[in-house]
Amino acid sequence: MNLSSWPQCRLLFTVISGLIADSLIGCSGMVKNDRRREAWALDASVVQNEDLFWFVMNKFSSVFGSDVMSAQAVTLYNDPGARCPMNVLDPASIRLAMPSGMNFWSQFVYQLSHELTHYAIRQRNQAGGIGVRWFEETICEAMALWGLRVVCDDWRRSPYFDRPIYQFQMRKYLEDELRDNASGDLTPFHDVSSIDELVELDRLAEGEPGDPLGAMHQRDRRARERVALYDLLMRRRSDIKVLLDYTRHIQPVPSGARDPLFIDFVEWQRNDVAHQDFIRELGGIMELPGLTVDSSEV
Numbered sequence: 001m002n003l004s005s006w007p008q009c010r011l012l013f014t015v016i017s018g019l020i021a022d023s024l025i026g027c028s029g030m031v032k033n034d035r036r037r038e039a040w041a042l043d044a045s046v047v048q049n050e051d052l053f054w055f056v057m058n059k060f061s062s063v064f065g066s067d068v069m070s071a072q073a074v075t076l077y078n079d080p081g082a083r084c085p086m087n088v089l090d091p092a093s094i095r096l097a098m099p100s101g102m103n104f105w106s107q108f109v110y111q112l113s114h115e116l117t118h119y120a121i122r123q124r125n126q127a128g129g130i131g132v133r134w135f136e137e138t139i140c141e142a143m144a145l146w147g148l149r150v151v152c153d154d155w156r157r158s159p160y161f162d163r164p165i166y167q168f169q170m171r172k173y174l175e176d177e178l179r180d181n182a183s184g185d186l187t188p189f190h191d192v193s194s195i196d197e198l199v200e201l202d203r204l205a206e207g208e209p210g211d212p213l214g215a216m217h218q219r220d221r222r223a224r225e226r227v228a229l230y231d232l233l234m235r236r237r238s239d240i241k242v243l244l245d246y247t248r249h250i251q252p253v254p255s256g257a258r259d260p261l262f263i264d265f266v267e268w269q270r271n272d273v274a275h276q277d278f279i280r281e282l283g284g285i286m287e288l289p290g291l292t293v294d295s296s297e298v
């Protein structure tokens with residue numbers, strides 16, 4: 001053997017052995033007869049995305065656990081004409097809202113990651129299904145950015161490893177989201193200064209039927225928090241699962257509000273000393289300094 005060609009041979013061997021390993025366990029890395037396969041049904045409208053679905057699912061299983069990600073049967077479908085993804089109306093189905101076009105795969109990963117986070121939170125909900133919507137939506141939006149990032153970073157193992165243009169588009173999609181959210185004169189929800197404003201922020205957090213633009217506006221108000229939370233999640237991957245516990249630390253319903261509006265971050269830290277630093281940072285991002293809440297208000 002010509003020694004000068006050894007580095008190329010070694011590289012070739014690494015690529016081939018990686019491909020063989022992937023083919024043995026499926027390019028998604030999923031083990032056959034996985035319980036998640038029984039829980040998740042893919043409708044005909046998304047079945048062409050099946051390999052990418054399982055690739056994203058594996059990323060979420062690695063942080064939330066396969067048990068959590070298979071705890072409830074659900075059907076995933078796409079409605080290209082829908083204004084936004086949704087799973088709140090029927091927990092047994094998750095709707096994506098992907099139009100066709102150049103960013104189709106990026107949209108798929110982005111929307112799916114958001115809804116997988118709702119799904120995981122619901123499986124661990126300790127408050128009878130009740131949540132704090134403005135808080136949960138921000139978590140899901142940050143995890144949508146996280147999903148894009150981890151898929152891009154592990155592209156070599158993705159079902160589309162041979163199509164670098166998809167990776168390029170997805171990374172650009174992520175960078176555009178981060179830039180649009182981190183800069184500009186968007187108003188963060190730190191300016192919320194009354195219970196009424198917070199009730200309104202919460203009411204429009206996921207989007208009300210007939211008011212999609214209102215939901216977009218409220219999402220903009222959480223933009224900086226979303227990027228700050230994404231940064232935290234990228235730094236502390238092993239703590240991400242702690243987010244699923246948030247419903248244990250919600251405060252009572254303020255009079256007149258449909259759902260709770262607050263998280264008790266101090267009590268949460270006290271009850272989970274092992275993740276105290278992460279919860280403290282989370283509270284620092286999501287606090288509402290413009291809103292003083294005394295016990296008579298809640």
Ligand SMILES: [Zn+2]
Nearest residue numbers: 118137140206
């Ligand atoms: Zn949502």
